[in-house]
Amino acid sequence: MNQPLEVLEQATRHRYHVPARADLLPDEEPVRLLSPDGTLTQDERYPLDLDDHDLQQLYRYMVLGRRLDDESIKLQRQGQLAVYTSCLGQEGAQVGSAYALRRDDWIFPSYREHAVARVRDVDPVRLLHHSRGTWVSAHDPREWRFASQAVSIGTQIIQAAGLATAAQFAEDDIVVMTYFGDGATSEGVTHEGMNWASVFQAPIVFFCQNNGWAISVPVSRQLAAPTIAHRGIAYGMPGIRVDGNDVLASYAVSRVAVDRARSGGGPTLIEALTYRMEAHSTADDPTRYRGGDELAFWSAQDPLERYQLFLSARGLLDDAFVAEVAQESADMCARVRSEIYDAPHGDPAELFEHVYEGVPAHLAAQRAQLQGEIAAARGDAS
Amino acid sequence: MVQALNRALSDEMEADPDVIVLGEDVGTLGGVFRVTDQLQAKFGPHRCFDTPLAEVSIIGASIGFAIYGRRPVPEIQFDGFAHTAFEQIVSQLAKYRNKTRGTVAVPVTVRVPYGGGIGGIELHGESPESYWIHTPGLRVVTPGTTSDAYWLLRESIRCNDPVIFLEPKRRYYLREDVEFPFTGAPLDKAVVRAEGTDVTLLAYGPLVRTAMEAAAAGPADGLSIEVVDLRSLSPLDDETILTSVRKTGRCVVAHEAQRTLGVGAEIAARVSEAAFDVLQAPVLRATGFDTPYPPARIEQYWLPDAERILDRATQAMEY
Ligand SMILES: Cc1ncc(C[n+]2csc(CCOP(=O)(O)OP(=O)(O)O)c2C)c(N)n1
Numbered sequence: 001m002n003q004p005l006e007v008l009e010q011a012t013r014h015r016y017h018v019p020a021r022a023d024l025l026p027d028e029e030p031v032r033l034l035s036p037d038g039t040l041t042q043d044e045r046y047p048l049d050l051d052d053h054d055l056q057q058l059y060r061y062m063v064l065g066r067r068l069d070d071e072s073i074k075l076q077r078q079g080q081l082a083v084y085t086s087c088l089g090q091e092g093a094q095v096g097s098a099y100a101l102r103r104d105d106w107i108f109p110s111y112r113e114h115a116v117a118r119v120r121d122v123d124p125v126r127l128l129h130h131s132r133g134t135w136v137s138a139h140d141p142r143e144w145r146f147a148s149q150a151v152s153i154g155t156q157i158i159q160a161a162g163l164a165t166a167a168q169f170a171e172d173d174i175v176v177m178t179y180f181g182d183g184a185t186s187e188g189v190t191h192e193g194m195n196w197a198s199v200f201q202a203p204i205v206f207f208c209q210n211n212g213w214a215i216s217v218p219v220s221r222q223l224a225a226p227t228i229a230h231r232g233i234a235y236g237m238p239g240i241r242v243d244g245n246d247v248l249a250s251y252a253v254s255r256v257a258v259d260r261a262r263s264g265g266g267p268t269l270i271e272a273l274t275y276r277m278e279a280h281s282t283a284d285d286p287t288r289y290r291g292g293d294e295l296a297f298w299s300a301q302d303p304l305e306r307y308q309l310f311l312s313a314r315g316l317l318d319d320a321f322v323a324e325v326a327q328e329s330a331d332m333c334a335r336v337r338s339e340i341y342d343a344p345h346g347d348p349a350e351l352f353e354h355v356y357e358g359v360p361a362h363l364a365a366q367r368a369q370l371q372g373e374i375a376a377a378r379g380d381a382s
Numbered sequence: 383m384v385q386a387l388n389r390a391l392s393d394e395m396e397a398d399p400d401v402i403v404l405g406e407d408v409g410t411l412g413g414v415f416r417v418t419d420q421l422q423a424k425f426g427p428h429r430c431f432d433t434p435l436a437e438v439s440i441i442g443a444s445i446g447f448a449i450y451g452r453r454p455v456p457e458i459q460f461d462g463f464a465h466t467a468f469e470q471i472v473s474q475l476a477k478y479r480n481k482t483r484g485t486v487a488v489p490v491t492v493r494v495p496y497g498g499g500i501g502g503i504e505l506h507g508e509s510p511e512s513y514w515i516h517t518p519g520l521r522v523v524t525p526g527t528t529s530d531a532y533w534l535l536r537e538s539i540r541c542n543d544p545v546i547f548l549e550p551k552r553r554y555y556l557r558e559d560v561e562f563p564f565t566g567a568p569l570d571k572a573v574v575r576a577e578g579t580d581v582t583l584l585a586y587g588p589l590v591r592t593a594m595e596a597a598a599a600g601p602a603d604g605l606s607i608e609v610v611d612l613r614s615l616s617p618l619d620d621e622t623i624l625t626s627v628r629k630t631g632r633c634v635v636a637h638e639a640q641r642t643l644g645v646g647a648e649i650a651a652r653v654s655e656a657a658f659d660v661l662q663a664p665v666l667r668a669t670g671f672d673t674p675y676p677p678a679r680i681e682q683y684w685l686p687d688a689e690r691i692l693d694r695a696t697q698a699m700e701y
Contacts, residue, residue: 141449148481152473158439159474162446169428170450189469192439199434306661354484355518357542360570360617 026229038309046252064116067329082329089277090149092303096250106161156192166201183214216289388536405457437467461496462505476519499552509639524588526550528558531565550588572622578608663701
């Protein structure tokens with residue numbers, strides 16, 4: 001067991017001699033390609049590889065997301081949804097990042113990624129059944145590669161990291177993108193997920209939408225690091241800050257992170273600076289914690305308006321195209337409304353079928369009890 | 383028992399390339415109890431691997447592997463540290479099938495060495511089964527014998543539901559002459575280990591052996607004890623339990639876990655609901671006390687032994 005000193009020193013060197021990894025640190029200035037007046041500035045680190053069709057698609061998904069959001073809030077006000085968590089104002093971050101993915105890549109969302117879901121084209125009716133309370137996940141996560149919406153903050157992050165590692169071990173070249181908010185960065189599971197992914201160099205992108213608030217708690221209560229993106233260096237992964245209200249910048253940085261993940265370069269933490277223009281949820285009253293000035297400031301940064309200025313200047317937003325997208329949105333909302341409004345709930349006895357693979361005896365007995373109660377209530381009613 | 387568990391993992395990994403083993407120290411070291419010994423050497427670092435020291439990750443990542451299509455067998459190193467992963471176990475793992483309306487099963491088998499009697503330091507002697515039994519969607523399984531350790535672990539891994547597989551660590555070194563491989567009773571069946579006519583004694587995991595000692599000592603006190611090894615704590619095999627109680631008319635439940643809301647409480651309720659007519663005594667419990675698990679030097683006062691179990695049986699007879 002007597003090893004020469006140099007060998008021992010070599011073996012333990014990594015514990016004591018830490019290479020400087022300043023390259024992992026985010027720039028102070030978030031990456032921005034589109035200024036609020038719609039002017040495009042290229043950034044050679046984050047090249048844009050989008051053709052006119054792609055550029056129009058980004059607009060289309062943002063509009064679909066916004067219109068669906070509006071419809072969903074109305075449905076909630078009419079008592080059709082239990083609660084709804086709006087993504088108004090965050091469409092740039094969501095559509096840009098999701099557009100950088102392939103259809104076979106996996107998405108692990110929180111509960112606010114409605115515009116991401118438009119890009120993946122997950123059936124909006126099925127997703128809204130989550131809000132309506134028909135069934136928790138009325139969509140098949142595997143069909144859309146869009147995991148069950150996570151309500152417990154941050155829990156999806158480690159699951160996403162696990163799936164990414166499984167894919168990596170299988171030499172499957174898919175990438176996983178997981179979404180979460182600024183509040184979620186305080187949860188232990190977020191740390192564990194980022195640490196796990198870095199240790200295994202798993203193909204995953206951590207996409208944090210820093211929308212300033214976790215319900216009523218400002219981001220200053222969540223961390224004392226200079227920025228969320230700075231946390232990347234502690235895990236040995238690059239952190240990037242991006243203007244989340246700039247759909248092109250959100251796309252471009254995500255594209256670089258997705259490509260890095262796919263080519264074996266490991267995970268990236270992206271912090272998209274954005275703002276939720278609506279209340280936290282339909283049950284929230286934001287006037288108790290935020291002022292009108294803030295809203296006015298961010299209204300001037302609206303991701304969709306900014307992008308429209310850009311597209312118009314490019315000649316990609318003619319009346320016919322705008323009308324076509326408006327029509328598609330209206331049709332989608334009409335279908336959502338007709339299928340959600342007063343949608344019947346399923347047979348409550350079905351609940352017992354999905355607890356285990358089969359129905360164990362004690363659950364069969366409890367199911368029979370419930371069926372008896374329902375039948376008796378029906379008898380009483382008639 | 384350690385070798386039987388190791389053999390079960392190895393056989394199942396051999397039979398199904400989707401089975402993977404992960405956890406703290408399970409790779410090079412082969413686990414602190416050596417249950418995963420040689421698995422990495424045999425199946426490679428993608429089938430058996432060390433994770434960061436993080437229980438939330440071990441379970442959460444296992445869920446991700448399962449969604450991808452794998453059949454993970456994560457190890458939690460000791461009972462007391464499973465609490466760290468409580469959220470991922472009870473709110474995520476247990477519910478994934480249900481919340482996705484049956485479309486996504488997560489066949490994860492969480493192995494947890496549990497129970498006291500090894501003279502360990504704090505948090506190395508816990509019996510946390512009730513937390514998981516209380517959680518719909520989880521199966522909770524625990525072997526009381528070496529051959530069952532092999533068979534139940536294989537069955538648990540093959541099962542499409544998440545299973546909390548509790549290994550009675552103070553019985554890790556129990557020896558039994560067995561020829562591998564072999565088959566056993568179904569996963570969710572209780573088994574009668576000793577026939578008797580006066581009292582039904584229900585036990586599981588580490589106390590199966592203790593219950594057998596009590597049954598052997600019974601005749602000296604004029605007691606004929608029937609021992610039923612529960613094996614599956616969730617779901618419970620009501621049929622086997624009730625058949626035995628209907629035969630003896632008396633029922634004692636033994637477990638290490640604290641008494642309040644333990645398995646004994648649930649069985650007492652079920653037996654009195656379904657067999658009140660034959661009961662000649664209340665259902666009685668021989669359990670640990672409703673205190674924190676004690677320091678090692680006094681654990682023998684806390685753990686139910688054959689004496690405590692026999693006292694309950696006698697009490698049932700004297701009603
Ligand atoms: C583990 C957990 N704790 C608390 C809550 C209640 N809760 C729901 S949303 C929320 C704020 C989340 O903020 P953030 O992560 O910034 O995401 P955002 O809602 O802004 O998108 C809280 C505290 C929860 N859902 N899960």
